[in-house]
Amino acid sequence: MTRPVVAALAAATLAAGLSACAPLVVGGAMVGGVMVALDRRTSGAQVEDQAIELKAINRIKEVAGDRVHVNATSFNRMVLLTGEVPTEEDKQAIELAVSRIENVRSIxxxxxxxxxxSLASRSSDVILAGKVKATLVDARDIQANAFKVVTERGIVYLMGIVTEREANRASDLARSVSGVRKVVRVFEIVSEEELARILPKTEPADTRTDPAAQ
Known part of the structure; x- marks a missing residue:
């Protein structure tokens, strides 16, 4: 097992101890409770995303209590709702409650x-998210820190502010991981020019080509 895989799985194990959901970010948002600077979101958006997720937990509990298993993941004020609910009414009520949180721009x-x-299923999702993230880290033609990985029941959700090339490449890499049932893209797509304007000075613009296209 390669060092990146071991590191990602260790991070996933830590995430499992903190939450029932399976989001995993390496070099992007939070590591050990400390904000990481290398992020394509503004610092304000990062803080707001954290606040949105905390408020969403409370809103979901108010609406549905313990009869649901719902995770709310916010990236650049876009909220991804994953998990399971007993009825369509619960699904719509939770979406409405979260959409009313201040600064949420889309659901x-x-x-x-x-x-x-089951707990076993959620544990498997944490491990699978770690494998997907490790695969992104191992790839030399994309920047893994640009992606947030969320996994539910073997379905991998990819979030981030990325170019079309990065989105396609990351999706292909995620699909290549054993155990992934489906990949759902929840990206904010930007042009190469837009990306160059928003990148931190420590992160080079994405000028590398996709080896698969050569």
């Missing part, structure tokens, strides 16, 4: 109407 509702997933 991607991926909630499944079904029984709550």
């Amino acid at each position: 991607v509702n991926e909630l499944a109407v079904m029984e709550k997933s």
Whole structure:
């Protein structure tokens, strides 16, 4: 097992101890409770995303209590809802409640109407998210820190501010990981010129070519 894979799996194990969901970020948002500077979002957006997620937890509990398993992941004020709810009414009520949180600009509702997933399933998702992130880290033609990985029931959700080339490459890499049932793209697509304007000075512009296209 390569060092990046071991590191990513260790991070995933830590995430599992902190939350029932399976989001994993390496070099992007939070590591050990400390904000990482290397992020394509503004510092204000990073702080707001954290606040949105905390508020979403409370809103979801108010609306549905413990009868649901729902995760709210915010990236650049776009909120991804994943997990399981017992009824379509619960699904819509949760979306409405989260959409009313201050600074939320859009909702991607991926909630499944079904029984709550098991602890074993969620643990598998954490490990799978680690494998996907490690695969992104190992790739030499994309910057892994640009992507947030969320996994539910073997479905991998990819979030981030990326170019079309980066989005396609990351999606292909995620699909190549054993155990991934489906890849759902929740990206904010920007042009190469737009990306060059928003990148931190420590991160070079994405000028590398995709080896698969050569």
